[in-house]
Amino acid sequence: MKVAKFGGSSVANATQIKKVGEIIKGDQERKFIVVSAPGKRHKDDFKMTDMLIKMGTAYISNEEYEEYFTKVLGRFNEIILELNLSQTLIEEIEVTIKQTLALNVDSNMKMDAIKAIGEDSNAKIISAYLSDIGISSSYINPKEAGIIVSDEPGNARILPDSLAKIYTLRDKDGVFVIPGFFGYSEEGKLVTFSRGGSDITGSIIAAGVQASLYENFTDVNSVYTVNPNIVENPKEITTLTYKEMRELSYAGFSVFHDEALIPAIRARIPVCIKNTNNPEARGTYIVAEREVNDQCVSGIASDTGFCSLYVSKYLMNREIGFGRKLLNILEDEGISFEHAPSGIDNMSVIIRERNLTPEKEEMIINRINNELHPDTVSLQRGIAVIMVVGEGLVNTIGVANKATSAFVKANVNIEMINQGSSEVSMMFGIQANDLDKAITALYHSFFD
Amino acid sequence: MKVAKFGGSSVANATQIKKVGEIIKGDQERKFIVVSAPGKRHKDDFKMTDMLIKMGTAYISNEEYEEYFTKVLGRFNEIILELNLSQTLIEEIEVTIKQTLALNVDSNMKMDAIKAIGEDSNAKIISAYLSDIGISSSYINPKEAGIIVSDEPGNARILPDSLAKIYTLRDKDGVFVIPGFFGYSEEGKLVTFSRGGSDITGSIIAAGVQASLYENFTDVNSVYTVNPNIVENPKEITTLTYKEMRELSYAGFSVFHDEALIPAIRARIPVCIKNTNNPEARGTYIVAEREVNDQCVSGIASDTGFCSLYVSKYLMNREIGFGRKLLNILEDEGISFEHAPSGIDNMSVIIRERNLTPEKEEMIINRINNELHPDTVSLQRGIAVIMVVGEGLVNTIGVANKATSAFVKANVNIEMINQGSSEVSMMFGIQANDLDKAITALYHSFFD
Numbered sequence: 001m002k003v004a005k006f007g008g009s010s011v012a013n014a015t016q017i018k019k020v021g022e023i024i025k026g027d028q029e030r031k032f033i034v035v036s037a038p039g040k041r042h043k044d045d046f047k048m049t050d051m052l053i054k055m056g057t058a059y060i061s062n063e064e065y066e067e068y069f070t071k072v073l074g075r076f077n078e079i080i081l082e083l084n085l086s087q088t089l090i091e092e093i094e095v096t097i098k099q100t101l102a103l104n105v106d107s108n109m110k111m112d113a114i115k116a117i118g119e120d121s122n123a124k125i126i127s128a129y130l131s132d133i134g135i136s137s138s139y140i141n142p143k144e145a146g147i148i149v150s151d152e153p154g155n156a157r158i159l160p161d162s163l164a165k166i167y168t169l170r171d172k173d174g175v176f177v178i179p180g181f182f183g184y185s186e187e188g189k190l191v192t193f194s195r196g197g198s199d200i201t202g203s204i205i206a207a208g209v210q211a212s213l214y215e216n217f218t219d220v221n222s223v224y225t226v227n228p229n230i231v232e233n234p235k236e237i238t239t240l241t242y243k244e245m246r247e248l249s250y251a252g253f254s255v256f257h258d259e260a261l262i263p264a265i266r267a268r269i270p271v272c273i274k275n276t277n278n279p280e281a282r283g284t285y286i287v288a289e290r291e292v293n294d295q296c297v298s299g300i301a302s303d304t305g306f307c308s309l310y311v312s313k314y315l316m317n318r319e320i321g322f323g324r325k326l327l328n329i330l331e332d333e334g335i336s337f338e339h340a341p342s343g344i345d346n347m348s349v350i351i352r353e354r355n356l357t358p359e360k361e362e363m364i365i366n367r368i369n370n371e372l373h374p375d376t377v378s379l380q381r382g383i384a385v386i387m388v389v390g391e392g393l394v395n396t397i398g399v400a401n402k403a404t405s406a407f408v409k410a411n412v413n414i415e416m417i418n419q420g421s422s423e424v425s426m427m428f429g430i431q432a433n434d435l436d437k438a439i440t441a442l443y444h445s446f447f448d
Numbered sequence: 449m450k451v452a453k454f455g456g457s458s459v460a461n462a463t464q465i466k467k468v469g470e471i472i473k474g475d476q477e478r479k480f481i482v483v484s485a486p487g488k489r490h491k492d493d494f495k496m497t498d499m500l501i502k503m504g505t506a507y508i509s510n511e512e513y514e515e516y517f518t519k520v521l522g523r524f525n526e527i528i529l530e531l532n533l534s535q536t537l538i539e540e541i542e543v544t545i546k547q548t549l550a551l552n553v554d555s556n557m558k559m560d561a562i563k564a565i566g567e568d569s570n571a572k573i574i575s576a577y578l579s580d581i582g583i584s585s586s587y588i589n590p591k592e593a594g595i596i597v598s599d600e601p602g603n604a605r606i607l608p609d610s611l612a613k614i615y616t617l618r619d620k621d622g623v624f625v626i627p628g629f630f631g632y633s634e635e636g637k638l639v640t641f642s643r644g645g646s647d648i649t650g651s652i653i654a655a656g657v658q659a660s661l662y663e664n665f666t667d668v669n670s671v672y673t674v675n676p677n678i679v680e681n682p683k684e685i686t687t688l689t690y691k692e693m694r695e696l697s698y699a700g701f702s703v704f705h706d707e708a709l710i711p712a713i714r715a716r717i718p719v720c721i722k723n724t725n726n727p728e729a730r731g732t733y734i735v736a737e738r739e740v741n742d743q744c745v746s747g748i749a750s751d752t753g754f755c756s757l758y759v760s761k762y763l764m765n766r767e768i769g770f771g772r773k774l775l776n777i778l779e780d781e782g783i784s785f786e787h788a789p790s791g792i793d794n795m796s797v798i799i800r801e802r803n804l805t806p807e808k809e810e811m812i813i814n815r816i817n818n819e820l821h822p823d824t825v826s827l828q829r830g831i832a833v834i835m836v837v838g839e840g841l842v843n844t845i846g847v848a849n850k851a852t853s854a855f856v857k858a859n860v861n862i863e864m865i866n867q868g869s870s871e872v873s874m875m876f877g878i879q880a881n882d883l884d885k886a887i888t889a890l891y892h893s894f895f896d
Binding site (some may be wrong): 222243246247250259262265295308310312314316317318319320321323324327328331334336337338339340341342343344345346347348394395396397398400401404405407408411412413414415416417418419420421422423425426427429 | 477588690691694695698706710713754758762763765766767768769771772775776778779782783784785786787788789790791792793794795796835842843844845846848849854855859860861862863864865866867868869870871873874875877885
């Protein structure tokens with residue numbers, strides 16, 4: 001029994017939805033279909049969710065909203081027409097939108113309900129289409145499916161009781177099409193997940209029904225071993241572990257919405273990234289454990305926009321609580337840190353630059369000086385982080401050497417190395433302007 | 449104007465003290481002489497301070513102490529006789545010991561006064577000897593010299609006003625011999641520094657008189673680039689910076705009592721390690737700054753007896769305060785950590801094994817499980833730490849590669865790398881039983 005989730009580009013228009021139909025037909029195990037709202041059909045297109053937000057914001061602010069309303073309805077109508085589905089569908093959607101706009105609830109709750117129209121309507125359309133091509137399909141609302149969430153508009157979290165309820169869906173006949181992105185609070189309010197939350201719905205359903213596989217259909221054949229914007233035609237990754245995926249996605253691999261996979265991971269459901277436009281391609285599997293082969297590095301991820309806060313004080317390591325106090329100051333100021341290597345008499349804290357405004361920087365440096373009396377404190381911006389990721393890497397002699405050789409070859413100075421805190425990765429910090437040549441050298445070193 | 453401090457083996461007997469006399473004669477700049485108590489004359493010998501502690505403990509416990517008293521007095525008498533000094537000296541020392549034992553003060557204060565007899569008596573003897581060979585020398589008591597300390601028996605700290613008082617010694621004529629290891633509280637109580645504290649006295653005097661050089665006479669020609677017990681006849685280090693010295697001494701280089709140099713470092717006084725038995729040897733200089741040459745690695749230090757506490761939790765880096773809370777638990781339990789590298793979803797804390805009893809370990813792991821709800825927490829013992837130390841190392845391309853190549857050559861797996869938190873070192877963690885081959889390979893890689 002599989003859960004298949006289709007992202008925005010996979011359900012952007014009738015052509016794409018027909019592909020989805022073929023995919024569902026192709027494997028009878030595909031019983032639970034989770035769908036996004038229509039995404040972009042081409043580079044300059046709009047995403048349905050963005051248009052719904054515009055419409056909702058205008059409506060709530062008592063501004064002109066009809067232009068957006070027309071675009072929303074027009075796009076759904078186009079899909080329905082091209083799929084030759086009944087016109088009652090578009091009439092139903094129109095009624096739903098009008099009723100949602102007119103809801104007598106607070107504005108946060110109303111916005112959540114408006115945003116959810118994209119997925120909800122698309123699920124109804126796709127279910128109707130699947131029936132039309134001979135699949136015994138039903139639309140199922142998240143409330144009915146059992147997706148019970150916390151009452152945090154735009155940031156819902158799944159409640160523990162949901163999974164047992166969802167499990168009972170297994171016994172029902174036919175294929176179910178479930179709109180992604182939202183659930184219902186215990187009081188019955190519609191609440192959305194954070195943006196990109198259709199992945200969360202898919203993950204929850206996969207965990208709930210204890211799927212044999214959670215298929216995540218996108219518009220790429222697989223995850224690549226390195227950013228294809230830096231290295232042309234890089235190798236594809238066939239299998240990743242959850243841990244590897246997480247380390248890669250940290251540094252720029254936008255495989256997944258970070259938190260989306262948690263329910264599937266907790267239930268140890270294998271996940272597969274597949275291409276709606278090329279469903280024959282094997283895709284990339286993300287699993288709990290994998291066999292470690294000779295090629296111990298799975299992928300190389302990188303990201304820019306980091307800075308390093310450096311604090312030194314003679315005999316720091318004798319001062320019980322120094323590190324804790326430093327992290328405490330950051331916590332007080334609401335700064336999460338990425339990495340905090342410490343030496344004998346010094347400690348560095350790597351922070352995302354976007355989290356550190358000049359005001360915050362000044363505040364933090366003042367507090368460190370006043371409260372910790374260090375010998376020096378300084379901040380370096382413009383750092384790029386590279387993650388070399390692979391299960392088994394930590395126990396393989398020579399991986400660090402292979403990596404550092406690549407940096408020498410690329411004539412790049414390594415500002416920072418962190419190996420050993422993670423079981424599956426090695427982290428390097430370099431100057432951001434050296435990034436492309438470092439990544440290229442690393443790729444050739446590990447994958448040629 | 450120089451301060452020369454002579455360690456225990458440099459003043460262990462008359463032969464050694466005669467060498468000290470020659471050294472003082474050899475350079476008129478040597479005005480302040482700080483001396484330890486007599487150390488071991490051969491492998492099975494006793495150190496004067498140990499014997500004084502035995503005597504004091506026995507006396508305070510109302511046990512037989514005369515045997516120790518006789519050994520203490522006998523040893524001083526032997527030195528006095530061999531140096532052909534007046535017998536009134538030994539009579540004075542005997543009176544001092546008896547008066548000290550009979551002091552009507554609490555036992556901590558009495559022990560401090562007893563322990564100080566070794567340095568104090570030796571200073572009197574050495575000053576008398578210097579006068580005897582024609583040097584205008586005076587013994588000066590630490591109270592008179594201005595060494596005013598906190599009232600913490602066995603762990604005194606210098607008080608800020610001391611340095612100005614000590615500075616006035618510059619204007620007095622002649623050479624001064626000052627016993628190391630103790631000072632006086634503001635109330636006039638004798639209080640000792642922690643063990644090895646004669647280095648502290650030397651450092652304080654050097655800072656106070658703003659010496660041009662603080663010479664620390666020991667029984668080695670210099671500091672070696674690597675532990676000579678692992679690599680035979682290693683190269684000598686000619687110049688180190690304070691920071692380099694600190695990183696080396698952390699991992700097994702017992703160049704100095706760790707805190708001893710703080711006063712000299714704060715005053716930016718250059719320090720020189722020299723050999724009493726071979727004063728012609730250049731020695732090793734420890735300075736605030738040095739020119740960085742091609743050979744960017746100064747030394748390689750190593751130490752065993754570390755363990756690694758590993759904690760992982762999915763999405764740890766999203767949880768503001770996670771690292772702080774972990775360090776907080778360690779702080780609560782009085783555990784200082786050496787190094788705390790963190791990754792995306794994990795954090796390791798390197799702790800000296802001796803600081804982590806099995807009871808503490810259980811307590812800490814329970815608290816981490818209960819308070820932080822990690823996915824995994826584990827402890828690995830038997831780790832050795834290697835520090836590759838050198839100013840400029842961080843900005844030199846290829847140092848990490850040279851080091852990791854050595855590990856490959858030695859067929860040693862690197863469990864942990866930390867570069868970048870320190871400006872002058874790179875830290876590696878390996879299995880302790882791989883230490884000798886790793887060190888040997890690193891030495892040959894950097895120094896051949």
